[in-house]
Amino acid sequence: MNLRPVTPEDDDAIWRILEPTFRAGETYPIPRDVSRADALAYWRTPGHAVFVAEDAEKIVGTYYLRANTKGGGAHVANCGYMVASAAQGRGVARAMCTHSLDEARQRGFAAMQFNFVIASNERAVRLWQSCGFEIVGRLPAAFRHPRLGPVDAFVMYRTL
């Protein structure tokens, strides 16, 4: 697997990954009917460093890295990751997380925080725990899951 910075030519491939995940509405607090333009603008917000994961020259995942806040909180990074549904279970998310932790360290961040890991996304919670993140907060019923109804969300954190 190859991790590299995004280019504008990757927009179509990224949207093919983002669209089904946002449409399902089960893992990100993003409107299910978000437009392609808004979704790409969100993923590639100014200040986000965006990377793609390639396997056999096909983009199978993408993530962004940013400072979670500014000023006195600017030493804490934040990331969002997404894996193509056809590439689930092949270690893409773990590879991106490992890459992002290295990138964050190189950029001088001292910690990384995930603000909103939906509790029903158990695979993600376990994966982030295995990558060194701890659950440091629980937001009660902070997410309305389209199938499960109200579910908690976790704040997860690790030092770098």
Next chain:
Amino acid sequence: MNLRPVTPEDDDAIWRILEPTFRAGETYPIPRDVSRADALAYWRTPGHAVFVAEDAEKIVGTYYLRANTKGGGAHVANCGYMVASAAQGRGVARAMCTHSLDEARQRGFAAMQFNFVIASNERAVRLWQSCGFEIVGRLPAAFRHPRLGPVDAFVMYRTL
């Protein structure tokens, strides 16, 4: 005390409240050298409902109310409050918090979350607790306080 929606004519009064707080850098994760334009753009980001508190026709505080996230998380509100330094200790923050909880209910929010209450801001932590908020998360050393060094930040939450 009178709480009312902001108008563009309030910019100067709001900046007089924001500037010393942001310059001190002890309570908000905002760059201490933030410009007037950037500070006002942050406070009045599109999607923020902004209010001011008036006492004897003088603006003594301001707060914003917004959805903390979108999609499945859009039922959780978020607010930021700031009181003029000359008006501290007169119940302005509590009055604004009470007003914001009512506003949030009227707008259909089901809960309110504060993402980054700096632990050394003990007066604020106690005030929010007395307004029904609980500490649901602790972000270790997530804030570099200009006098105290690394301090924790709290995530606080209450249902409406």
